[in-house]
Amino acid sequence: MADTMQFDLVSPERKLASMAAESVSIPGSEGEMVAMPGHAPVVTTLRPGYVSVVVGGETTDYLVTGGFAEISAEGISVLAEEALPKGEVTKEVLEEFHRLAEEDAKDASEHHSAAAARRVADCHELLIRHGT
Amino acid sequence: MANLKDLKTRIESVKSTRKITQAMQMVAAAKLRRAQESAEDARPYAAQMNAVLGNLAQGAAESESAPLLLRGTGKDDVHLLIVATSERGLCGGFNSNIAKLARVHANELVAAGKTVKIVTVGKKGRDQLKREFGDMMIDHVDMSGVKRLGYAHAADIGRDVIKRFDAAEFDVATIFYSRFESVVSQIPTALQLIPAKFEATEESSVVYEFEPDENEILDDLLPRAVSTQIFTALLENGASEQGARMSAMDNATRNAGEMIDKLTIEFNRSRQAAITNELIEIISGAEAL
8 A cells, every 4th residue: 555645626716736645634525534555445525624735744724715526546636616725724714714604604594594604613613713 | 083181081080999909909908818817717626516516416316305406396487597707898799699598498488388587797798688587587697897817706696596586586596607718709698597407426435424414514505505596607608708809809900900901002002193183183283385
């Protein structure tokens, strides 16, 4: 088994990162999960949170606001609606996400209201965690 | 005989027109490069999205519980046509080609007894279709303030389309745009957005596990896929527009050059004729003495 896997982080506008990683932790909608080389193939949706990539023992974090991830034995691709490196995350950015999520929740149809409410809560949590 | 002064002014005016078209061509070339880069950058996401959805959709399309976005409403009475064009003119047949395709399509649907609703993106398309289909237009998206097309713009359109779909305002949605082939060739294309069609990708042997279950993922992904397709279409359109403008302006510059040559010859001939005339007058005057 290989000890690294291909990690790709892409947003609709550009490719943000592409590297060989040892492990990647992603905020799956059903809970945090860590993918390592040889992982069983999974497709999961993401909730707002941080994607952490471990390369050579060093961890790099990216904020994602949602999207989905495709994990296979050879690699993992994260398709994020929006993503930015942790260093660029500021309180303002998070507040903006929170505001957008709230707006969506307000005019979400009945069918989607639960998901929208969860997104608001997730954004709120990120905001609190960032403050501390 | 054409007046010498008139000819001179005409030559001057064609010359300044040529300067303008030349400048526009160069600007379009620079913008084209940027538009192509954005289209290139957006490709991995769209490709991945399609691959995953193609995988998912294969299994889900037949099932009764599949989301409506994929399965369709079961009817095809009301069609929504999204016509994406540019905000600016002077780009050859770019806008007319898209409008023409949309017009043919709309007429066919109307002839088949379907209801047609039109959403236009970019004002050139709206201007061209307004006369014929004015009463079918339900919305217009103004892109004139947009400097650099972002995913957010496409997502806004996508959300709006989905909202209308959820409200059962239409059954089938198709987007019209121009696919960028090369600087000299842009192909007007119609792409069906809803119900979503995904090309079956190469038979992948990998069986994915889905978390949460397939239908929930589809629910989450399909709206994104619609936005992504709109985004791709708009990017292609952006590149096509600049490409079309570039070749149109190249032609215009060349035509202006030819016209200047023609006018200059005419000018020289007239001048020569005037001189000859004067000489004849002088000589015949001298002989008469």
